[in-house]
Every structure is written in C-alpha cells, then in structure tokens.
Amino acid sequence: MSDLDRAIAQLRACRPIPEAQVRELCHKARELLIEEGNVVTVTAPVTICGDIHGQFHDLMELFRVGGDVPDTNYLFMGDFVDRGFYSLESFLLLLCLKVRYPDRMTLIRGNHESRQITTVYGFYDECLRKYGSANVWRYCCEVFDYLALGAIVLGASSTLEPSKQKVTAPSSSLTSTQEYLDPDIEIEVLSSDGGIVKRFPRQKTVKTVGGAKGSSPAKTGAPGTGASGSSGGSVGNPGGAVLCVHGGLSPLIDTVDKIRLLDRKQEVPHEGAMCDLLWSDPDEIDGWGLSPRGAGFLFGADIVKVFNHANDLSLIARAHQLVMEGFKEMFDASIVTVWSAPNYCYRCGNVAAILELGEDGSGEGIISRSNGEVNRSDGGITGLLKEKEKVLLSGPARRYRVFQAAPQDSRGMPAKKPQVEYFL
C-alpha cells in the first residue's frame, strides 16, 4: 500500500493526516493542477456534483449512491470547504483521490475556495483547531489558487443507458437496471437506493434562439426542475457539450475561450470575470442584474441562451445555490443547479443530488481529452452543428440521483454532535 493509499484509507475514516503529509499532498496536487487549463475537458461518462461544504458523512453517502472512485468518474463543482464540521477531511480526501486518479476526478474552484471566505465561514478555524497552526490552511489555499475555473463535458449521450451502478436496494423497489428503458427518456430521477422517482420523455418541439423569450412553454419537468425538454430533434448524438462552473456567467465573458485566457492562479478577486464565474446566479430577469451576494451578477434566460448558442453548449451545470430538491433546471433546461450537501448546515432540511451524464455510444462524439489550451480541438462538434445554427442544442440525457443526509454518529467515524445555531 502506497503512502497515498494509506492517506486515502485514513481520510475515508474521517481522520486527518499529519501536517507533513498534507504538505506533500498539496505540493503534488499543485504540480498536477498547474498542467490543467482554466477549463478542463472531461469526457462522459461523468457524475457532476455540487457543493459539499465539509459535510464529510454526506460525501461518503454521495459515493455510496453514485459509485466509488475510481469506478465512477466525478466532477466536483467547488465549495468543498466551510460551514460543515469536516471541511479538512472532505477536501483532503477529494484531493488525494485527484492525485491518485487524476483522469477520474475533476475538481473546479468554488467561491469558498478562497482565503478571505474561509476565514469567515469556518475552514480556517477548523485547521487551526485540528493542527494548532494555520500551516495546513495555507497549504490548502495554495492548492485553491490552482484549481480550474470550469470544465467542459464532451461526448455525453442524449439517451439514457440503464444505470451501470447497481446499488443495493430494498428488494421491493424497482432499480433502473431492471426496467426497460425508453430511448426517449430525457430526464430520470432516482432515489438513493436506485428506485425510479420520476421520468420525463424528450419533447419533439424545435425552438429557435431568441424566439421563446418571455413565453416559456408549459412546464413538464419534475417538481423543481422546470424542465420542459426543448429539443433539437435530429441533432441526436452527441448530447452537446456541457459547461460546468461553480457560479455562472459573467458579462465580461462571451465565449468559453475567454475563460481560458484568464490568469487564474491567484486569490479569487472581488470583481471581474474570474469572480463572476464563481459568484453569479441565474435569475428570472432579462439580461444582467445586481447580485444580493455583493459579488458576481444575476443573469437571465436570454443571457444563457445566447451564451450556449455561441459556444455550442447544450447545458450549463452549476452549483452555488441551495435548492431544496437537490437540483433545479431553469430556462428550458439550458442551465441546471446541482446541490450535493443534504440538510445543509445540519439545518436546512433539503435533499441533495448528483447529475450523471452517460457516455455517447454512437461513435459520433469521439473526443480526445485535452486540457484546454486556447483554440483547442473541439472534437468536431462545431462542424457537426454548423448547419443547425439556429437550433438550440438538444440537452444530454440526465440522470439525477437524489439522496438524504447520513446520520452523523455511525459508520465508525468520529462525529461531532451538531450544535446548530438558531436565534434564541
């Protein structure tokens, strides 16, 4: 067993590793991350996850529900730390897995991966408490500066394959492997034991960019999804590229290539494109609006549709906002929020979700993994779609697995009784 595997085993048991080992790990991680572009290219299949916020026991529940590493490829969209009691163990485990399986783990930066925010929201205090000095916090912050700002998922299938992950389920409920799969299913929602909660077929309407502004079609998606399944019909495979970013868009960024040009190796600035990508939120407005968070912007459906069209994207996946149902599709399924911290802060009573994008088996979406240099090869996607310019891309088929908070005091891990704050 290598030192790294030993560290992984120790962290999986929710026990911190020694300071010297953290230093070494962070050094290795930086060497790895420095090679990645600002926008990492990832090929499906991949499971996309939202905020974790130091809820270690729930991260283990996520791996149980979504499949363990390296069996499942993961893309975490930031906010690993702060708020929960185990930011340190959660982030170091993810980082170990990244170093151990670099092609199977993608970590991008959230607005909490910042020196300033972690001193307010708990990670700094936690490091100080667990190590007696701020060294480990400092090592981690140096890694934060190297995390990618976004990722592009290519080669996602537009149809749902039967769920590969066979989870142990109570015998009575149907698992997705046991049921005939309609090729036209666009969205499937599964419970944590693999039982089907809901399915939504792809709709055959064709919508054009700019056409449907202000007149959104009747919602047919799951509660909280807002999905209405706009579909390019014959675009078929692949499901179109998916941009993953922690917060959202920026008025300073109109193409993905502009993200690639940023100098990201720094503390998250208070304003500017890099800040916006990590702080912005979609909202039911036209154009751009001021954010109540004091950083980033609000952006409306028109902004998302123009951006997706200009960049040959079928979907933006982002995290950053608590959604009670774990995920929420907006703007005719052109953007989705994925939230992976159940019962957030041990207080909010929400469920969590992860988003699985399947591998396109048709052979049309052959993409080489390139770590995103400017003017990268786009794997032929642009050419394929040129003649369909006026048509919004068909979204990839999406499988959401929804899960609840794991009880704190079991699995043999140390657990702190949550002392949750209220106004008393």
Add this chain to the structure above:
Amino acid sequence: MSAPKIPNLLSLPGGPRSRGGRGRGRGRSAGDPDHGNAGGSARNRKDLDIQSTDTDAAVSRLSAVTLGYLHDPYASLFVAGVGTRRLPIINRGTYTRTTALDILINAFLSHSDPDQPQTKQIISLGAGTDTRYFRLRSQSKHHNLIYHEFDFPTVSETKRRTVLGNLLLSKLNEDEALFPDPRHPPPNQVSDWGFTQSKNGRSETTYCCHPLDLRQLPYTQPPHEFHSLKTDIPTLIISECCLCYLEVDNSRDVVKWFVDRVPSLGIVLYEPIGVDDSFGQVMVANLAARGITMPSLRSYKTLLDQKSRLGEHGFTYESGGQEAETVEKIWEQWIPAPEKERVDSLEGLDEVEEWQMLARHYAVVWGWRGNSGWEGWRDLRTTPAPPPS
C-alpha cells in the same frame, strides 16, 4: 472500497431517527444523576437547557456588536471570556431582530406631546442578560419609564451581581439609588432589585427585576403585588423568545394575567414559526437534541396563527391593532437601503438562500389595546420605513 460496501445508514434497522443523537434527548443517559428521578430534577435540567438559550443570545449579541452590526457597550459585560464569532447569517438575524424591537419600542416610547410626557411601563419577560434597559438609559430614553424584567431567580441573581460588579452598569445619577442597598443586603437572597429615582422628594422605582419562574405568575393572586408594577399606565410586554418555551396554556395564562389587570396594554412577541416544512422540522429536531422544546411552534405555525393568538387576548383591530411580520420581510422592508449597505459590507453574506429560509422562520408579532399611549404604534403599521425604491 467499492460503493456497495459502504453501508446504507438510512436502511439499517431502526433508521436514522432512532440512531441519531437527536432521538436520545438529554438527561436520559445511564450515567446521568438526574436519571430515574423524573420529577423535579428532570424539570430542573430542562429549565437549565432553556436558560442556556440566554447565553446563546448573549454570545450572538456580542458577536454582532464586535463586528459592528450593533452598538451596545454593555454586550461584553454579560459574556464570559471573549465570546465566539457567529456566522454572518446569525449576525444579520441578531441585528434584524434587535433593530425590529428597537423600532417598536422607540415608537411606543415616543410621546405625542413632548411637553407633557406620559409615564410608560415596559415588562420584559424572560429578559435574561438583555441589555435593553441600559441601552435606553444611554440614549436618555429612560425618563418617564418604569422598566421591569422577569426571569428565573438564579438568572436574576446573576444579573444583579453583574450589574453591581460593573460601574458601567451601576453608575447612577445623583438622584438615583440601587435597591436593595448593596451595603445592607437583605438576608433573603431572592428579592426584587433595581434602581430608584427621587422625584419631588419621593423615591420612585425606574428599573425593577423580579426573580420569578414565570410559569408561577398565573397563580399569583392579590393581595400579592409586584414591586412597583403599575396597572394604570400604558404598558408594553416584551417576549423575545420567552413565552415560546412555555406550554401553550401556561403562556396564554401569563399574558391573560396582565390583560386582566392592565387596560392599556401592548405586546411584542419574537419567536420561531413555520414548523411544517422540512426546515422547521429539522429545527425542532435540532433543538430537541439540546433539550429544548417550543410548544408554541405546534400551535402558532403561521403569522395568521400568531395574529389570532393576539386576537384571543383582545389585541384586535377594533380595540387597538395587531401586526405580524417575518424577520425576512423586516430585513427587506424596515432597514433603509444605506443601512443595509453598511451592514452588508461588514462581512459580506454569501448564504442568501439560507438567510431567506432562516429569516422566514422567525416572526415579530405585536398588538395593543387601549387608546392613549399607542399613537406611535398606530402610525407604524407594517412598514415603518418605506421600502427602498
């Protein structure tokens, strides 16, 4: 470890509810000396759990003061040690709740005719370490005011010692005096204490703390009278997370005790609501894990429920007025835009959705009956400050 080997904790026998800490409650573990003596000491333990919420509030207040949300030079005197920095949403909540009560109390204390000020009375239930009276003094708003506090004898005694031990709190004007005289303390530890002021040769009480388990108040009958408690002047009852800990019948009787005696009466309640959604249910479970139950949550789930609660006591539109608002709305509508900007810039608040959810689960409810003395409240209605345009 492959995923199927990770045990599913939610489907294990017993399920999460019976496995989690919250199901166990305090005071029932084997080594607990209180265990097995379910009568008095279990109740005592529960009382201590509820009294601990006052420490919570004091620490939260100090956190908000230290960071610049609120101005309160007395906050640090009631917290042992340097205190704990609270999260921004908790600080914003402390700020909003305090500011809402300040607005309501200042409006109550305002005089329609400044040349002929009317003496008014405030009764703070479960006041604990609240610094409000001292803040009113520092703003010279304590003239023509009798301020009462009710709390457990142990809490009251602790506060008396803190006040005596700090010149900032016990330094009085020349015409004022402490009672009972600290140089000649009465043999009976449990006694009313406070401040008096000489006016025209007569000594009048201006501040009075009553050591009393509030649950006993409804059984207090004449001829027993509370020191300096007046029934013939406009009187405001404040329950800042106090009555919510009492059984509903008990808390109703406490309010009724005052209603039966004071014709010109108003009340401000600040307490959680909205127990029916998942946030509310988690709140109930989390508080239960601390040994805290809030019977009010089951009976008064919405602002409407809270208003009918006021109606039952005769705080109606016909006899005065009644209003209820969530802390979320108060933050949005009562705090002027420049002040909001100032508060926001202190720490930045990233957790917008969580704030809204948390703030939606707290209500400020107020009502009054009687004509004279409530002009300030009549002009308030639900939106004291116009929302920023």
